[in-house]
Amino acid sequence: MTCVLVAGADERLGKLVAGELAQRGxxxxxxxxxxxxxxxxxxxxxxxxxxxxxxxVARNLELVAEARRARVHRFVYVSALHAGRFxxxxxxxxxxxxxxxxxxxxxxxxxxxxxxxxxxVGESASLGILYGKGLAQSNPIDDGDLARLCVDLIEGVGSMxxxxxxxxxxxARQITEAAGTARxxxxxxxxxxxxxxxxxPISANYAARAHLRHLRASxxxxxxxxxxxxxxxxxxxxxxx
Numbered sequence: 001m002t003c004v005l006v007a008g009a010d011e012r013l014g015k016l017v018a019g020e021l022a023q024r025g026x027x028x029x030x031x032x033x034x035x036x037x038x039x040x041x042x043x044x045x046x047x048x049x050x051x052x053x054x055x056x057v058a059r060n061l062e063l064v065a066e067a068r069r070a071r072v073h074r075f076v077y078v079s080a081l082h083a084g085r086f087x088x089x090x091x092x093x094x095x096x097x098x099x100x101x102x103x104x105x106x107x108x109x110x111x112x113x114x115x116x117x118x119x120x121v122g123e124s125a126s127l128g129i130l131y132g133k134g135l136a137q138s139n140p141i142d143d144g145d146l147a148r149l150c151v152d153l154i155e156g157v158g159s160m161x162x163x164x165x166x167x168x169x170x171x172a173r174q175i176t177e178a179a180g181t182a183r184x185x186x187x188x189x190x191x192x193x194x195x196x197x198x199x200x201p202i203s204a205n206y207a208a209r210a211h212l213r214h215l216r217a218s219x220x221x222x223x224x225x226x227x228x229x230x231x232x233x234x235x236x237x238x239x240x241x
Contacts (some may be wrong), residue, residue, distance in 0.1 A: 003027040003039045004154055007063055008047040012119060013078065016147035017045060017154075024151065032059060034066035041070060043154055047078040049094065057094040064101045075102055076110040076153045078146075081163055081223050083113060086215060090208040099161075110153030115165035115223045116140045116216060118234040121175050124213075126238070128181035131217040132189030134173030138221040139165035142234060145227035165223030168230055172217060178231050180239070189217040 004021055008014035009030035021028045031037050034044060044067045049056030060077070067075050083095040102109045121140045124131070141164055149164055176184055192214035200207040215221075 004043045005041045007032045013047045017150050020147050020151045034070045043074040045076045060098040074108045079113050081113045081115050091212045109159045111161045113163040118142050125176045125179035128184045130176045130186045139169045141166040141227040142229035163223040164226045166227040167225045
């Protein structure tokens, strides 16, 4: 393997993946385009848009097209759990669209479909915010665990789609309680749906994130437990930082 291009290296997950690759002795180039890479790229990894911007779908599709033209050997992409299940979600539909193009290409691919990340659920939980009744279940995965799984796929062979989650299935209330905030503020989940509709003409990205939060507050997002880090460890590290 000559070099891995990491698209989205300025995002948290991209930085973790680049670091894990470096630890394993793999050459890395950080770029959001194959054409501007200074060296021959064998594998493309992309987590562009994982932060919640469906506007990144165009950049990802262009990256896939560039990878085809450059005849890379492999493409690894971070999608999202249930990406093809809820077409009304712009965020999930964007991931499904990119994944569809990758599957139609001639190179080998690995597509990860993670449950919510610790950094995602931790943001609301640390503020003591609970949307809805808090009964929806998920098994969030540690960002570092996901990064290691990404690199495993980068170094792997064949084509596969891999749903991934953490070791614990928790309700939204349990996740919020794990943050250890003094007071939990419960907000009706319909406010997220209303916010999505209200902001759709103003900010498509904000509207998409609000809609995704509404889905996660009302539906189960449980994936095979391939991560090993527990949520309590994450919050312990956050409080100790």
